[in-house]
Amino acid sequence: MSLSGRVAAITGASSGIGLACAKQLAREGVAVVLGARRTSLLESTASQIVAAGGRAAIVPMDVTREEDVTALVAMAMREFGRLDVMICNAGFAVEGSADDVTCEHMRQLLDVNYLGTFYGARAALPVFRRQHAGHLIFVSSIVGKRGVPHMGAYAATKFAQVGLAECLRSELVGSNIHVSVVFPVSTETEFTHVMKTSSGSASRARGPRQSAEQVADAIARGIARPSAEIYPYRKARALGLLNAIAPAFCDRFVKKFERQRVNVE
Numbered sequence: 440m441s442l443s444g445r446v447a448a449i450t451g452a453s454s455g456i457g458l459a460c461a462k463q464l465a466r467e468g469v470a471v472v473l474g475a476r477r478t479s480l481l482e483s484t485a486s487q488i489v490a491a492g493g494r495a496a497i498v499p500m501d502v503t504r505e506e507d508v509t510a511l512v513a514m515a516m517r518e519f520g521r522l523d524v525m526i527c528n529a530g531f532a533v534e535g536s537a538d539d540v541t542c543e544h545m546r547q548l549l550d551v552n553y554l555g556t557f558y559g560a561r562a563a564l565p566v567f568r569r570q571h572a573g574h575l576i577f578v579s580s581i582v583g584k585r586g587v588p589h590m591g592a593y594a595a596t597k598f599a600q601v602g603l604a605e606c607l608r609s610e611l612v613g614s615n616i617h618v619s620v621v622f623p624v625s626t627e628t629e630f631t632h633v634m635k636t637s638s639g640s641a642s643r644a645r646g647p648r649q650s651a652e653q654v655a656d657a658i659a660r661g662i663a664r665p666s667a668e669i670y671p672y673r674k675a676r677a678l679g680l681l682n683a684i685a686p687a688f689c690d691r692f693v694k695k696f697e698r699q700r701v702n703v704e
Contacts, residue, residue: 440663443468446519447662448511450502450559451529453480456578456626459655460526465493467659470519474500474511475529494519502529502555505562512562521570524662525563527556527600528578532593540592552596557603564616572615574662577604578654581622581672584679585689588697608667617665623654624672646696647672 447464451457453475461471465488473481478499485495496518500507515522530552533544556577567573582590583597601620608618625648649672657671670676682689 441468442659442663445523445662446470446472446515446521447524447526448472448474448515448522448559448563449526449528450474450500450508450511450555451578452484453477456623456651456654456658457526457528458484459651460528460658461488461495463652463655463659464524464662465491465495468493469524470494470496470515472496472498472511472515472518472522474498474502474507476501502527502558503550505558508555508558509562511559512566516566522563522566522573524574524576525559526576526578526658527559528576529555530578530596532590534589535592536589537591539589545592548592548596549599552593553599553603556600560603560607567616574617574619574665575604575607576619576621576658576661576669577601578621578623578658581624581675581678583620584622584675585682585693587693604667619661619666619669621654621658621661621669621671622675624649624675626651626654647674 442464447469449457449460449471452461452473457475461473461484465471471488471494473484473495475481476499478497481497481499485497488495496514498511498514500511502508512522512525531548533540533548560575563573563575577600579597579600582594583601586594604618604620611618624646627648627650654671657669661669681692
């Protein structure tokens with residue numbers, strides 16, 4: 440199915456998966472509204488998209504502020520007259536066991552990763568209901584399907600996204616409003632650097648990796664043909680199944696992929 444003519448709003452669009460989504464969707468004819476805190480990066484991306492013949496608008500914003508997320512949706516309506524896709528992508532991580540992660544870090548994770556997603560859904564749903572169509576996309580993580588060592592705080596917020604999505608899907612059954620959760624494995628982005636900046640230490644997963652562009656391509660395909668769950672690294676789907684069948688065995692299995700501390704300048 441062609442994506443041309445649709446309108447998508449993207450949080451965390453200044454880098455990583457959000458940036459890759461903006462470029463991918465714009466190439467496929469989607470008008471994109473880009474939201475993030477770093478205005479200069481948003482302006483640069485929007486200029487490149489427009490120069491290539493695409494349509495783009497920006498909203499400097501912070502997903503922890505509900506009014507900012509509402510402004511992102513309002514910009515889509517003002518500039519392009521509709522909103523077809525809301526991609527709730529902004530997020531970050533800290534590492535450490537429950538007794539290592541500070542309460543302040545936990546609150547920050549909840550504010551960005553979960554509440555930022557909740558605000559996105561809350562802002563977009565009234566528009567989707569008026570249009571009788573729309574697509575919510577929550578960019579979670581494979582650790583939102585199965586937790587791994589030393590990532591409990593981050594995983595908890597990703598599980599929360601999944602819980603919200605499942606409830607919304609059941610509420611919206613029979614409508615033309617779709618809700619999808621994306622479960623990337625470790626992705627080549629600023630993730631590790633942001634982890635270091637946020638918490639003072641950083642780690643890198645030992646398992647399979649993918650590029651932000653691969654995730655964006657999977658998301659674009661998931662918009663064209665909506666599905667409840669999107670796995671950019673397809674083999675990762677088996678991890679959730681393994682955990683459901685044999686959780687104790689899965690505990691030992693994921694231990695093999697325990698994240699390693701790394702030095703980040």
